Every structure is written in structure tokens, then in C-alpha cells.
Amino acid sequence: MKSPLKNKWVLITGASSGFGAAAAKAFGAHGAKLLLGARRVDRLEKVDISAKKAGATQAWFHELDVSQTASVEKFMAWAKGKMIGRRSRALNLHVLVNNAGGAHGLDPVATGRDADWETTFQTNVLGLLRVTRAALPLMPHDAGASIVNIGSIAGRSAYAGAAAYCAAKSGELAITRALRQELLGTGIRVSTIDPGLAETEFSNVRFKGDQKKADEVYAGMNPLTAADIAEIIVWVASRPPHVNIDELLVKPTDQAEMGKVYRRKK
Numbered sequence: 001m002k003s004p005l006k007n008k009w010v011l012i013t014g015a016s017s018g019f020g021a022a023a024a025k026a027f028g029a030h031g032a033k034l035l036l037g038a039r040r041v042d043r044l045e046k047v048d049i050s051a052k053k054a055g056a057t058q059a060w061f062h063e064l065d066v067s068q069t070a071s072v073e074k075f076m077a078w079a080k081g082k083m084i085g086r087r088s089r090a091l092n093l094h095v096l097v098n099n100a101g102g103a104h105g106l107d108p109v110a111t112g113r114d115a116d117w118e119t120t121f122q123t124n125v126l127g128l129l130r131v132t133r134a135a136l137p138l139m140p141h142d143a144g145a146s147i148v149n150i151g152s153i154a155g156r157s158a159y160a161g162a163a164a165y166c167a168a169k170s171g172e173l174a175i176t177r178a179l180r181q182e183l184l185g186t187g188i189r190v191s192t193i194d195p196g197l198a199e200t201e202f203s204n205v206r207f208k209g210d211q212k213k214a215d216e217v218y219a220g221m222n223p224l225t226a227a228d229i230a231e232i233i234v235w236v237a238s239r240p241p242h243v244n245i246d247e248l249l250v251k252p253t254d255q256a257e258m259g260k261v262y263r264r265k266k
């Protein structure tokens with residue numbers, strides 16, 4: 001059976017690692033046409049190759065820093081150029097995956113750093129707003145189009161050391177809900193996928209390259225993988241046009257609540 005994503009344009013932010021890179025492969029396997037963005041272009045190049053190997057009809061990449069309006073606008077102008085090819089004059093971005101983001105530090109508010117808080121909000125909240133604003137003119141009012149935002153369990157349940165990250169992901173949830181109302185009647189669906197513990201580069205980034213600390217986050221338990229979330233993103237975007245998966249909270253079986261994790265002894 002032909003995938004509803006075959007030959008559809010899919011734009012993924014934060015495609016250089018983790019969920020974004022896995023989503024590129026997963027959409028590629030459905031024969032989609034990919035527009036990939038992140039700051040690490042060398043990594044995007046590798047993702048682009050693996051997405052094409054998986055079956056992407058086309059896969060293109062370009063530098064994108066969602067924390068900078070000028071970078072977002074430049075990226076979207078590039079994306080528009082890719083979509084309006086020799087054979088098509090239509091702007092038809094079918095899926096936007098707002099995935100770029102992450103946490104920075106695990107300090108309590110008392111000792112938190114402005115730079116960490118600002119980066120957290122610039123990427124997870126303002127970046128999502130900027131990218132969506134710039135992408136909407138590229139999305140036809142088309143049954144079946146989707147905006148899939150990546151939130152977090154942290155947006156639903158606060159934990160110590162993550163005040164700014166939890167606030168940012170609560171912000172993502174609020175944006176998702178507001179946008180769904182704004183786009184009512186356009187046919188464009190708006191969803192949030194909110195993962196629990198998933199082993200990607202997330203903790204390495206949070207702990208500023210301290211891999212030992214990052215590994216401790218997943219010690220003795222089975223976390224989600226990037227591929228698990230990628231499969232869900234593709235599933236959400238390929239439901240029939242009248243079905244909107246509003247909000248999905250996805251946790252590993254070993255995680256019952258935010259801080260309640262089952263760990264096996266060695």
C-alpha cells in the first residue's frame with residue numbers, strides 16, 4: 001500500500017542527532033521529500049545520506065539556528081527554493097516537525113545561569129514560534145498537513161533543577177494548544193509528542209559534554225530510543241486527514257512518573 005507520505009515535503013528541525021535524525025530516516029523510509037535543518041551541517045550531511053538510503057525521494061539539508069530569526073528566515077527561503085522546482089510551482093510543505101531543542105544544566109533556580117535559561121527559551125519556545133511563523137506560508141490549507149511539535153514529560157510535570165526547561169516545555173504545550181485553535185478550519189493538524197526518558201545526545205548536551213553524568217541518567221533502566229519516537233512522529237503525521245492526534249505522552253516502561261524510574265541492580 002502506498003504511504004500517504006510518499007513524495008510529500010517534510011521539514012525537520014534539529015535533524016542532526018537524536019529524534020530529528022531518526023525521524024529523517026523514518027520519513028525517508030516512506031518515500032518522503034526531506035528538508036533538514038540544524039547547526040551542525042557535517043552531521044546533517046550524514047543524516048541526509050542515511051535518509052536517502054532508507055528511501056527518501058529527495059533529501060536536502062541547510063544550516064539552521066532556531067534561536068536566530070535571520071537564520072530561520074534564510075532557511076525558509078532556501079526551503080521554498082527547494083520546493084519550487086522545475087516541475088512544480090506549488091508550495092506544499094506537508095509536515096513540519098518542530099524538534100530542535102533541549103535542556104541546559106541541572107542547577108536549582110538559586111544558582112541557575114542566565115545563559116542556560118536564555119538558550120533553553122530561545123530554542124524550545126521562541127525557536128518553535130519563529131520556525132512555525134516562517135513555515136506557515138509554505139503550508140497549503142490542505143487536508144492531511146501536520147505540525148508535529150516535540151514537547152516533553154517535563155512540560156507536564158516539574159522537577160528540581162529543571163525549572164527553566166519545564167517552563168519552556170509547558171510553553172511548547174501552550175503554543176501547541178493555541179496554534180490548533182488558530183489553524184482550525186485550515187485542515188492543518190497540530191500535535192505534540194511528549195517523551196519521557198530517551199537516550200539521545202540530550203543528557204550529554206544538558207551536562208555540557210560530561211558523558212559519565214549523561215550515562216548515569218539511563219543507568220540500569222531501558223530508556224526510549226530515538227527510533228521509538230521517530231516511529232511515533234511518522235504515525236502521527238500519517239493518520240487519515242480527519243484524525244488529529246492532539247497530545248501523546250510516551251514513557252519507557254521503566255518510568256512510571258517523572259522521577260519514578262525502575263533501575264536494575266548490576
Ligand SMILES: NC(=O)c1ccc[n+]([C@@H]2O[C@H](COP(=O)([O-])OP(=O)(O)OC[C@H]3O[C@@H](n4cnc5c(N)ncnc54)[C@H](OP(=O)(O)O)[C@@H]3O)[C@@H](O)[C@H]2O)c1
Pocket residue numbers: 013014015016017018019020037038039040041043064065066067099100101102103123124150151152153194195196197198199200201202203205226
Ligand atoms: N531525550 C529525551 O529524553 C527527551 C525527552 C523529552 C523531550 N526531548 C526533546 O526532544 C527534542 C530532541 O532532542 P533529542 O533527545 O533528540 O536530543 P539531541 O540528540 O541533543 O538532539 C537535539 C537536536 O536539536 C538541535 N538543536 C539544538 N539547538 C538548536 C538550535 N539553536 N538551532 C537548531 N537546532 C538546534 C541539535 O542540532 P545542532 O546542535 O546541530 O544544532 C540536535 O539536532 C528536544 O526538543 C528535546 O527537548 C528529549
